[in-house]
Amino acid sequence: MQAAESARACPTCGGRMYLRRRQGDHAVAEVCECARDCRRCGGSGFVYETRQETFSVRVGAKSYDVLAPCPCKVLARRVERFGEAAIPGVLANADFDGYTPSNEAQDRAKTAAKQFAFSYRKDNPPKGFVLAGPCGTGKTHLLAAVLSQLVLEGGVQAKYVEISLLYATIRRGFQEGKSGGEIIGPLSEVEVLAIDELGKGRGSPFEMETLDELIARRYNAGRTTLFASNYSLEPARKAVKTAGGYTRSEDLKGQAKDSDLLRDRVGERIYSRLCEMSEFIELPGNTPDHRRTRQEMDPRGAPRAHASGRRPPG
Ligand SMILES: Nc1ncnc2c1ncn2[C@@H]1O[C@H](COP(=O)(O)OP(=O)(O)OP(=O)(O)O)[C@@H](O)[C@H]1O
Ligand SMILES: [Mg+2]
Ligand SMILES: [Zn+2]
Ligand SMILES: [Zn+2]
Structure with missing residues (x-):
């Protein structure tokens, strides 16, 4: 993951927000302590994103909010995939x-x-x-x-x-x-x-x-x-x-x-x-x-x- 400003200082993961280690025969990863307890989504895994789209020329561009996966959820998925x-x-x-x-x-x-x-x-x-x-x-x-x-x-x-x-x-x-x-x-x-x-x-x-x-x-x-x-x-x-x-x-x-x-x-x-x-x-x-x-x-x-x-x- 891109090192976030706040996480860059993390001495444990060096700002990567994950750690890799051996578990038996295989390599696994886990989310670093610094990236747990997400403040962005409050742990729900989703955040609102504003999008703009033109459905009709007469009405013009309209912005609306959509529910999108929070970056913390994306990180969790990558960490899981690393194990797989x-x-x-x-x-x-x-x-x-x-x-x-x-x-x-x-x-x-x-x-x-x-x-x-x-x-x-x-x-x-x-x-x-x-x-x-x-x-x-x-x-x-x-x-x-x-x-x-x-x-x-x-x-x-x-x-x-x-x-x-x-x-x-x-x-x-x-x-x-x-x-x-x-x-x-x-x-x-x-x-x-x-x-x-x-x-x-x-x-x-x-x-x-x-x-x-x-x-x-x-x-x-x-x-x-x-x-x-x-x-x-x-x-x-x-x-x-x-x-x-x-x-x-x-x-x-x-x-x-x-x-x-x-x-x-x-x-x-x-x-x-x-x-x-x-x-x-x-x-x-x-x-x-x-x-x-x-x-x-x-x-x-x-x-x-x-x-x-x-x-x-x-
Ligand atoms: N150029 C290198 N720089 C740093 N570490 C290396 C280098 N080459 C090999 N190593 C280390 O040496 C060990 C053996 O490397 P690796 O298992 O990748 O070799 P390999 O070419 O796959 O050998 P094999 O053909 O026996 O499978 C690993 O711990 C690896 O990190
Ligand atoms: Mg080999
Ligand atoms: Zn960290
Ligand atoms: Zn989150």
Whole structure:
């Protein structure tokens, strides 16, 4: 929320009027003490707004009062939606300021994610992005920062899913007599969905069909999707062309299981849609693993609080 004059001085929330924290596996938010007990609406959640409209040329413009939701109600709704976004609890407070790029690619990733989050428009949703790179390079951190900004500051409905947890949830659903579509349906309707760990899994027909259905449904509906992956976007080897000029799937099949290319992991159909839906950002293999550098910095070997986000010297 825009920091109100009175709330700007709040030392607890820094004027944001909400606080984020971990609750179990997920991140949740709550309205800060400074923004409770709304004086504007007296707790009713509604305020009168004066509007002007011309219904008839003869009568001219008339102003009238309408009952509109009070900003405190809007804030309460955003805070609730933040919990529904299911952002990982460890990254409850992840933001852009807490992300320190250590190379040019990370700088590009941060800029792209920030640009996406701050310029997102509901009426003209932009392309998403695929953030690929090695472990501990802040991919999930950036997804969490984007979703936080969208939900809490932009009022956008967004959700985070880790792909293997999604597969597990659907499998569990089967045992309870639910169809896969019952779980995929709502995810394909979320305004902005962040899919983490894309390409992970065994690549079983069930996993491929689930992923295909989710991505195809979002693609067809023109919804924005963000992705993070440990698999590379770079074509490390030449595609095998047939006389007709396209890659034969059997040429790729044998390699897909062991491949470290995202394209092989998700298959041509999904990869083709990703190309159209997203900007590709790749962090190089030598990007430092922040989890390890953080541990090396600590003489006792204990991980430090993630807020510092600094690289070791040298
Ligand atoms: N550039 C960075 N600046 C500050 N903190 C960072 C940076 N990169 C990573 N971190 C922190 O390191 C930890 C690991 O980051 P994160 O989980 O986002 O990595 P990841 O790229 O998603 O890794 P994985 O591929 O293993 O899922 C988090 O606590 C995150 O806040
Ligand atoms: Mg991650
Ligand atoms: Zn406050
Ligand atoms: Zn109010």
